[in-house]
Amino acid sequence: MAAWRSLVLTLFPEMFPGPLGQSLAGKALDKGLWALDVLDIRDFARDKHRSVDDTPFGGGAGMVMRPDVVDAALGAAQETWARRAREDEGGSGGEAPVLYLSPRGRLLTQDRVRELAAGPGVTVLCGRYEGVDERVLEARDVQEVSVGDYILSGGETAALVLMDAVIRLLPGVMGNEASPGEESFGADAFEGLLEYPLYTRPAEWQGRKVPEVLSSGHHEKIRLWRQAQAEEITKRRRPDLWARYRKDKP
Ligand code: SAH
Secondary structure: OOOEEEEEEEOOHHHOOHHHHOHHHHHHHHOOOEEEEEEEHHHHOOOOOOOOEEOOOOOOOOOEEOHHHHHHHHHHHHHHHHHHHHHOOOOOOOOOOEEEEEEEEEEOOHHHHHHHHHOOEEEEEEOOOOOEOHHHHHHOOOEEEEOOOOOOOOHHHHHHHHHHHHHOOOOOOOOOOOOOOOOOOOOOOOOOOOOOOOOOOOOEEOOEEOOHHHHOOOHHHHHHHHHHHHHHHHHHHOHHHHHHHHHHOO
């Protein structure tokens, strides 16, 4: 099967793979468990100054990324996908969504991350300045995705967050196949809860002891303790998640 593929459109191509070239994601990239293409949006500027942005109609601060330039870049992305599908034996199957990282987008959740990991890949458009002309987002059926209710200076770091979350779920990427499931937002017994507290050696540190039950060797007691802790932490820190958990689990 063809690898999960990411195609990034950015004005700062040297930011990729960036941190995703390190550690588990980096090793997985070297092994071909996921693939990356980066297109420099500036290569699709048409004038001699290679300008990609202009002032906003209606006035106001900042600059807006031009629809013609972004459209040409998205067209090239589509061609790159077609070429990769011919190269990858059997193709990747299915069309990858075009995502624009944007604070106006649907908030990224672990469910969405799982969905993306199960698909053929993503094309991600990284905005800069005030953002992208609305018309090209409509014309190209772009889905907006936000990584949180705060404003970044550009879409690149948001794209890296999204890709990191997806890549660690791809088959063979995590050394320990069991670990992606059993953590905050994972799909298992603790689904929908924040993670219980973690401890490692030394058993006593600065006068603080590890909870006794964890050294008891009693798996059922440990499971129950972790479940109780996870519920307590979720209740206290994230009443929104707790309410949803209670609703889903009658
Ligand atoms: N004028 C915009 C902010 C633009 S920030 C507004 O007020 O909503 C510049 C770029 O950073 C955006 O085009 C987007 O690609 C990216 N960006 C900023 N915050 C983001 C977030 N929370 N999630 C995803 N992308 C974000």
